[in-house]
Amino acid sequence: MPVDFLEFPSNDYFHPVTIGSLRVRGNLFFAPMAGYTDHITRALGYFGGADVCMTEMISAEGLARHNSTSGRLLTRYSPGLFSQSPDSDTMLGSFLSSFREEPLYVQLFAAGPEALIKAAEILNTTYRPSIVDLNCGCPMPKICRFGAGAALMRNPALIGEMIKALKSVLECPVTVKIRSGYSQGSLSYPRVIEQALIAGVDAITLHPRTQDQGYSGNADWSCIRHAVQIVGGNIPLIGNGDLNSPQDAKRMLEETGCDGLMFARTAVKNPEIFHTAKSFLCSRSVGSRPDAIEYARAHLKLAVDWYGERLGSTTMKKRLAAYVSGLPGSAELRKQLVTAPDSATMSALLARIQD
Numbered sequence: 001m002p003v004d005f006l007e008f009p010s011n012d013y014f015h016p017v018t019i020g021s022l023r024v025r026g027n028l029f030f031a032p033m034a035g036y037t038d039h040i041t042r043a044l045g046y047f048g049g050a051d052v053c054m055t056e057m058i059s060a061e062g063l064a065r066h067n068s069t070s071g072r073l074l075t076r077y078s079p080g081l082f083s084q085s086p087d088s089d090t091m092l093g094s095f096l097s098s099f100r101e102e103p104l105y106v107q108l109f110a111a112g113p114e115a116l117i118k119a120a121e122i123l124n125t126t127y128r129p130s131i132v133d134l135n136c137g138c139p140m141p142k143i144c145r146f147g148a149g150a151a152l153m154r155n156p157a158l159i160g161e162m163i164k165a166l167k168s169v170l171e172c173p174v175t176v177k178i179r180s181g182y183s184q185g186s187l188s189y190p191r192v193i194e195q196a197l198i199a200g201v202d203a204i205t206l207h208p209r210t211q212d213q214g215y216s217g218n219a220d221w222s223c224i225r226h227a228v229q230i231v232g233g234n235i236p237l238i239g240n241g242d243l244n245s246p247q248d249a250k251r252m253l254e255e256t257g258c259d260g261l262m263f264a265r266t267a268v269k270n271p272e273i274f275h276t277a278k279s280f281l282c283s284r285s286v287g288s289r290p291d292a293i294e295y296a297r298a299h300l301k302l303a304v305d306w307y308g309e310r311l312g313s314t315t316m317k318k319r320l321a322a323y324v325s326g327l328p329g330s331a332e333l334r335k336q337l338v339t340a341p342d343s344a345t346m347s348a349l350l351a352r353i354q355d
C-alpha cells in the first residue's frame with residue numbers, strides 16, 4: 001500500500017528544498033541524535049511530518065572496518081524487519097506497516113579524509129544513501145579528542161578537504177552540520193562555510209552553539225542570519241537550535257532568512273511537531289492526529305521487537321518518559337515508567353492513560 005503523506009501548499013515559509021541532485025518535498029528536517037534517531041524513531045518522524053530525517057552520527061572508521069555497530073546504525077526502516085507488523089487499524093499502525101525509508105540521510109564522523117573515502121565506497125556499494133552529512137558539531141570529549149566532531153571547527157581547511165573527499169567518491173549529495181565555533185572566543189563558522197562552499201558542499205546546517213556550550217545556554221540565531229548572507233542563496237542553509245514550537249519555527253525563518261529548519265530535542269518528545277509547525281506556517285488544519293501516547297505505544301512495540309525485551313525495554317524508558325512529559329500527572333507516570341520491570345508493564349501503564 002502506498003504511504004500517504006499530508007500535503008501542504010508551498011509558501012514563503014514552507015517549501016521544497018533542492019540539495020544537489022535531490023529535491024526534498026519540504027524544509028522541515030529531523031536532526032541526527034546519537035542514541036535516539038534509529039530507523040524506528042525516523043519512521044515515526046516521517047509519520048509526524050518530517051520531510052527528511054538523518055541517522056545518528058556513524059563512525060567512518062568503524063564503517064570502513066565493517067564494524068557491526070556501524071552497519072546496524074545504517075538500517076533503513078521497512079516493515080519486513082519486524083516479526084509482528086504494527087496494528088494496521090490505526091493511521092499510525094497502517095503507516096508503519098507500509099512505510100519504506102526513503103530518502104536515507106546518513107551522517108558520518110571522522111577526523112580526516114582517509115576513513116571517509118573508504119566509508120563512502122562502502123556506502124555507494126552497500127547502503128546507497130540519498131544524502132551524506134559530515135558531522136562537525138559533536139561536542140563530546142571522546143569524539144573531539146580524536147579530532148572529529150566539533151574539534152574540526154578549529155580547522156576549516158581540513159573540513160574543506162573532507163567534503164572534497166566525500167564528493168569525489170559518493171554518488172549522492174554531501175552536506176555538513178556545523179557549530180558556530182569551538183569556543184566563544186573563536187567563532188569560525190564564516191571560514192568553515194567559505195571552505196565548504198569551495199569544496200562543493202550541497203547544503204549546510206548551522207547549530208549556533210560552540211563546543212564548550214554543549215547543549216546549554218541559548219543558540220545564537222544571529223549567526224544563522226550571518227551564515228545565510230555568506231552562503232548568498234547558492235545552496236540551502238538549514239537553521240538548528242532551540243526550535244521548540246511552531247512559533248519558534250516561524251520566528252527563525254523570519255529572523256534569519258534560512259531555507260529550512262532542523263528540529264532535535266523537541267522532535268524526540270513530540271514527533272507531531274513537524275505537522276503542527278507546517279499547519280502554523282501554512283495556516284492549514286491537519287485534522288485529527290495521534291497523541292503522544294499512541295506514538296509511545298507503537299514505539300515501544302517496535303523497539304522490543306527489534307532490540308529484544310531486555311535492551312528494548314531499557315532504552316525505551318528515557319523515550320517513554322520524554323513522550324509523556326507535559327501530560328497531566330506526568331511526574332508520577334514517568335516514575336512508574338522508568339521503574340517498570342518489563343515492556344508489558346510499560347505498555348499497560350500507557351494503555352491506562354489512553355483509556
Ligand SMILES: Cc1cc2nc3c(=O)[nH]c(=O)nc-3n(C[C@H](O)[C@H](O)[C@H](O)COP(=O)(O)O)c2cc1C
Pocket residue numbers: 031032033034035036055056057107135136137138177207215219240241242243262263264265266
Ligand atoms: C542526545 C543528543 C544526541 C545528539 N547527537 C547528534 C549527532 O549524532 N549528530 C549531530 O550532528 N548532532 C547531534 N546532536 C545535536 C542535535 O542534532 C542538535 O544540533 C542540537 O540538539 C540542537 O538542537 P535543539 O536545540 O533543537 O535540541 C545531539 C543532541 C543531543 C541532545
